[in-house]
Amino acid sequence: MASRKLLLLPGDGIGPEIATEAQKLITVLNEATEGGFEIESGLVGGAAYDDCGEAISDTTMELAQASDAVLFGSVGGPRWDGVPYEKRPEAGLLRLRKEMGLFANLRPAICYPALADASSLKRHIIEGLDILILRELTGGVYFGEPKEIVDLGNGQKRAVDTQVYETYEIERIARAAFELARTRRGKVTSMEKRNVMKTGVFWNEVVSRVHREEFSDLTLEHELADAGGMKLVREPKQFDVIVTDNLFGDMLSDIAAMLTGSLGMLPSASLGKPDDASGRRKALYEPVHGSAPDIAGQGIANPIAMIASLAMCLRYSFAMTREAEALEAAIADTLNDGIRTGDIMAEGCRKVGTSEMGDAVAERFRTGLA
Numbered sequence: 001m002a003s004r005k006l007l008l009l010p011g012d013g014i015g016p017e018i019a020t021e022a023q024k025l026i027t028v029l030n031e032a033t034e035g036g037f038e039i040e041s042g043l044v045g046g047a048a049y050d051d052c053g054e055a056i057s058d059t060t061m062e063l064a065q066a067s068d069a070v071l072f073g074s075v076g077g078p079r080w081d082g083v084p085y086e087k088r089p090e091a092g093l094l095r096l097r098k099e100m101g102l103f104a105n106l107r108p109a110i111c112y113p114a115l116a117d118a119s120s121l122k123r124h125i126i127e128g129l130d131i132l133i134l135r136e137l138t139g140g141v142y143f144g145e146p147k148e149i150v151d152l153g154n155g156q157k158r159a160v161d162t163q164v165y166e167t168y169e170i171e172r173i174a175r176a177a178f179e180l181a182r183t184r185r186g187k188v189t190s191m192e193k194r195n196v197m198k199t200g201v202f203w204n205e206v207v208s209r210v211h212r213e214e215f216s217d218l219t220l221e222h223e224l225a226d227a228g229g230m231k232l233v234r235e236p237k238q239f240d241v242i243v244t245d246n247l248f249g250d251m252l253s254d255i256a257a258m259l260t261g262s263l264g265m266l267p268s269a270s271l272g273k274p275d276d277a278s279g280r281r282k283a284l285y286e287p288v289h290g291s292a293p294d295i296a297g298q299g300i301a302n303p304i305a306m307i308a309s310l311a312m313c314l315r316y317s318f319a320m321t322r323e324a325e326a327l328e329a330a331i332a333d334t335l336n337d338g339i340r341t342g343d344i345m346a347e348g349c350r351k352v353g354t355s356e357m358g359d360a361v362a363e364r365f366r367t368g369l370a
């Protein structure tokens with residue numbers, strides 16, 4: 001009997017290609033475990049806009065709210081460059097994040113041993129890397145009002161985006177960071193720009209207070225986000241958990257992706273309040289990368305970020321630790337066996353496409369679960 005409800009939103013570009021590979025892994029799980037997964041699919045992004053004129057419909061939003069977890073591919077692409085700003089593909093993802101209250105975005109950057117030479121950085125800098133970027137996901141400049149382009153009437157215009165943070169938003173992401181650090185190496189680095197932004201001053205103040213009052217046994221360090229980015233590339237292993245706002249987290253996690261070898265390797269989990277009125281923690285799992293229009297439709301995208309996002313889903317939404325670990329081990333084994341998509345290709349390895357990579361992980365996952 002199916003008891004776990006997943007909503008699959010493949011989206012645009014490479015989204016549907018990598019979502020198909022995640023489905024293969026769910027099929028393996030359903031064959032190997034009790035009380036399988038029931039998958040419903042929906043449209044989001046440009047695909048939804050083409051279908052109903054919105055980046056996500058109210059019906060799909062209701063399905064997302066009612067699901068145990070959402071598995072999301074990616075949205076966007078040049079095809080929708082001309083659509084009204086409120087209806088652009090990315091608006092569908094922002095609506096999901098905001099209305100589901102997914103404030104905590106976990107973006108782990110782990111360098112698999114087999115990929116230590118795939119990064120643009122030297123092996124000794126990234127070998128053994130295991131850091132976690134915790135990005136605040138429902139506040140800050142992506143959501144603050146006003147957000148507008150105003151015609152000043154004198155041949156000039158003014159564009160405004162607003163960075164806003166309230167106490168509770170910083171407190172809850174700070175607590176999440178310390179709680180995660182407690183299960184890891186006990187260190188949190190908070191990144192903001194207190195030297196030029198009021199929100200940076202406030203962020204620093206609130207994170208420091210939460211640390212002092214509730215988590216003083218853990219280590220807290222502060223970095224200005226620009227220098228933090230530099231240190232992420234110069235000496236990434238000095239970090240454990242990095243907690244930062246929506247915009248800096250977006251940028252720093254794309255940078256961190258390259259420490260792992262490719263943007264195609266970085267998964268993420270976006271989590272809501274643990275004590276949601278629905279009785280379960282709302283959650284969405286997606287790769288960190290976008291719809292990669294430059295390689296879409298060619299069957300060459302790396303599906304590992306999507307598959308590793310499914311592993312995070314098993315761990316955080318269903319407490320299926322054994323299965324999550326088996327899936328991560330299947331990814332590591334596949335890489336150890338020299339199977340690579342083009343973005344992480346190395347000498348002596350076998351180059352495969354999206355579907356073959358999914359098959360290779362599925363085969364090892366099946367063996368691991370047996």
Ligand SMILES: NC(=O)C1=CN([C@@H]2O[C@H](COP(=O)(O)OP(=O)(O)OC[C@H]3O[C@@H](n4cnc5c(N)ncnc54)[C@H](O)[C@@H]3O)[C@@H](O)[C@H]2O)C=CC1
Pocket residue numbers: 014073074075076077078090093262263264265286287288289290291292293294295300301302303305343
């Ligand atoms: N969560 C989401 O749905 C996101 C959507 N976007 C949207 O995606 C579109 C394209 O944005 P870009 O700036 O090009 O970022 P992108 O992340 O889609 O691609 C950046 C580069 O990384 C490569 N890449 C990304 N994922 C890969 C994978 N799985 N395997 C191999 N190579 C991969 C791409 O080929 C490209 O060269 C835009 O419309 C953007 O707004 C961007 C980021 C996140």
Ligand SMILES: CC(C)CC(=O)C(=O)O
Pocket residue numbers: 090093094250288
């Ligand atoms: C809304 C997304 C396109 C923003 C982004 O790049 C991300 O969340 O990684």
Ligand SMILES: [Mg+2]
Pocket residue numbers: 250251254288
């Ligand atoms: Mg991004």
